[in-house]
Amino acid sequence: MSHGEMTVEEVKKHLRGYYVVFGALLCLTIITVAISYLHLPIHLAILLAMAVASVKGGLVAAYFMHLISEKKIIYSMLWLTLILFIFLMLIPIFTLHGYK
């Protein structure tokens, strides 16, 4: 069910979830900053920072943007976007290996 069709009772049930996600996001922000003070090797630091950011982004998308219960057409569009986004992120690898 799309969240645009939620009843009043269903919205009330979701309210507690919003506060739980808010708490989780704050905790993950503290973890992100704490990791940076460990001065880990750069590859490990990037991996950890992006992993935590992805979890935070996932929580925002799933609960605040309600992607956890969206319609098929929205998912289809976002899958296509995700594939193109991954391709964009892979372009730097092509530059490292001298593609011409």
Place this chain on the structure above:
Amino acid sequence: MSVIIPYIDKPNPVTGVTNAKLGIWLFLASEVMLFGALFSTLIILRSSATDWPAHGSDVLNVPLATLNTVFLITSSVTIVLSWASLKMKNLMKFKLHMGLTVLLSFGFLIIKYFEYSSKFHHEHYPSTSTFYAVYFTMTGLHGLHVIGGIITNLYLMGPGSKMWKTEPERFTGRIECAGLYWHFVDLVWIFLFPALYLL
């Protein structure tokens, strides 16, 4: 002659969502590609730059940026609560939560102003180095998105809220779309913060 856009407040039977919601998601998909291109550029420039700081925290203010992260995350909660208030038919609570969202957004911009002022005071401009070129481009574009969100949210909280009396469903849909945009602005910052300030 007035033009009526079909399925603006009721789901389109073909897609199952309103045309307004499909439209905002299409727009956000294009925004993903816009910021994706910039992140990809950041990776290329960082891996080839000779004068990149060892850690973003060596040249940028991490405590202020952390506070800004808290502001944006909190504003994401308040805007979703403003939508929930409308679903519960409470216009006053909607205005309260939307007002908090706008206040937090201004808080974000004020901190950004202090950050930029400090950089300019120390004569650090986009032309200073590759790092500062990337920093000002990405945070500047994100800041423009914040300003766009503030203008939209202020309108919806003020004159735009008159629609609640005549077309409550359509108005709730508008808040849902404004919320989706605002969450995206938050999402971009969630990745910008570690990429520029912490790594």
